[in-house]
Every structure is written in structure tokens, then in C-alpha cells.
Amino acid sequence: MVPVLRRNNFWYCPNCDQKSVTHEPAPHSRFHTCPGLRGLSAPMLLVGTKGKVELREREDYVNGDMVALDPERNRPVMSIVTTRDNGQDVAVFAPTATAKGA
């Protein structure tokens, strides 16, 4: 008989106090609504991984796009970048496409 082991992934957020546990065996990210990043949906870091999570504003004009907005500053946000010792993760906020206009 082979025992079925359940994997525990422990997560923390460097910008707020929130902690979490997931049991997904495949690679994944854990997101949460982060008060430290003005209420945006932001990724968490695995416990034991040092890093920073930063918000990046949209670099181009909004040009009629339905973009994600910084809830406090009302500025369009483009992505959240997680910089780790050994790499970088990015979560990009894709605007909603519409049929309106050219």
C-alpha cells in the first residue's frame, strides 16, 4: 500500500500580515487581496523565499481600455512584480477587450 501524502505550501505576504496554506501539487501562485498594495489582488511568497512585491503602473495611455485601477490613487495599474533572490514573477492585469471604437 502506498500512502497518499498531502503537500502543504505555506505562503506569506511581505506587504501585509496575511498567511495561507495550499495543497496543490502543480506549480501555482497564491493570490490575495492585499491591504499593503491598496487592496489589489497580489501574489504571495512561499515561506522561506525572500523577496519584494511591487505594483507597476500602466506605461501607456489608457486609450479607452477597461483597465484595472489602483483603488486608492485611481491610477491604471499594469502589473505586480515579485522579485526573488533567484528570479522574478509577474502578474499582468489584462484590460477587458471591447468592440467599441477603432
Add this chain to the structure above:
Amino acid sequence: MAWSNSKIFMAFLEDCLENAAALNLASDTHKAALYDNDITPDQTVSAANSTYNAGQWTAAGNEVSDGTEWDAAGEPLTGVAAGFSSNVYTFDATNTPSGGSSATLANVYGCLVYDDTTADRGICYNYFGGVNSVTDGTFTIVWNASGIFTITA
């Protein structure tokens, strides 16, 4: 010219309304392919030129991918939801992450969302608003709370 906004292809709408292609948003398989800034997306192109790997969406020299981390031809959309509420039709999916946790992608400006079941027909394109890259990590498209695309009647 380059990327400037996020739009639904008019050819997609025409083919849906005129029963010209067997497109089914609710049950087909859809993918999101990443592109650099060498292209100029246009919502008024023909059906043929809205297709993945055709017209502006030619993969060679334009598409951004990394092996199985973010596959050439894109990652599949999961948790697709399509339908209307009041006078708004919405096509949505759960967030789309890279296939693994060690993706290296550079110069990502936007994505083409297309129907992988029906001749790779383009549905819409979504402009991220600037350059994005990832190094040995996870690249995730967080779809807007209003959906991948929306039509308000």
C-alpha cells in the same frame, strides 16, 4: 504603430452573428498567446488575418514563448464562463498562469485570445499597457474583473 488598446475582432462577431463559423465560446478550447511590440493589432482585419499565426499574429519573430513554461501557440484558458447579465455579454476565464514556475519571457506587450477548436480563429486581443518580462518565475495573466471581453448592448 504598435499595440494601443484591447479589442474584439469584428470578423469574429460577424461570423458568430451570420453563422459563418462554428464558434462556441462556452464549449470550445481557447488559448492566450503572448506577443511583443513588433505588431500592430487591428480589430477590423479579415477573419483570416485574425487567426493565430497569420497576419499581424504571425508567430515567427513576434510571439513570445518559453518551451512548456509558456507554450508557443499559447496557454489554454480554464474556467471559461460566457453569458449575459442584463444588457452585458461577458466572456471570462480564471487567471491564466504559465505552465511551470521557471518561465523566462521578455518584451511581452499583450496577448491574442483565440479559438483553438475552430481553426485558431482570433476572438480578441488584450494590450497589457507596456512591456512585461519574467525571469525564471511565473507569468500570470490576471483577467479584468469585467472579463476578457465584454459587449454592452
